[in-house]
Amino acid sequence: MGFGRFMTETMRLFDLAGAELDRRFSPYCWRIRLALAHKNLPVETIPWRFTEKEEIAPSGQTLVPVLVDGDQWIADSWTIANYLEDKYPNSPSLFGGPVGRSLSRHYSDIADGLVRAIFPFIVLDVLQHVAEKDRDYFRASREKRANARLETVVSDRDKRLPDFRASLASLRRTLKSQPFLGGDQPLYADYAVFGPFQWARCTSPYVLLEKDDPIRHWRDRLLDCFDGLGRETPAYDA
């Protein structure tokens, strides 16, 4: 009885955490942290470790982010972004309209590709930050994925770096002429592409982006958004 029952319950987000509870480093969770802030939706983040599968079992799958809104459990960053856009239409749009939704889908896929491209540079550094109880699982699952020892995966990263940087040319060109992918203000496309760079920043001292790279300046602008939300986690100045 009373006022409380008329108020919407705060949403909860299962958010990947490292050995330190406040090191939040999932590229996919960061998309949603920023998307929620964009929509002015308060959220309680729940630090989650790779092996805590039972905690997110009601979502019917094994990966984070998982958003809990009342009695609904929603998994997968793109599904969550669409859910937020549709469920909260009066909050600022994540996509800038229906056409923007289709274009954002493409940026979400580009961002997934960036996760795969950055993985062989930082995966051994990520291992150093994974919670103790997750380490064996993390190494085994990632070595299976890479079909190689993690030490081998990263061993030639200096040699590969110029090609990786060159592969970012179109992103760099766009961000040289406009502050965000969304234009003057960031949209979901920005948050999606930011995720992999934030993942690297939170886990690895390896300098993926040169100091004067427009992509780096854009990343830093996104770190400043929402009262510096992206800086609320331990990270490297890389």
Ligand SMILES: N[C@@H](CCC(=O)N[C@@H](CS)C(=O)NCC(=O)O)C(=O)O
């Ligand atoms: N397609 C999913 C991918 C989510 C994903 O891969 N999450 C990782 C954390 S970055 C995870 O939960 N991994 C758990 C595991 O490897 O067991 C999305 O967009 O949300």
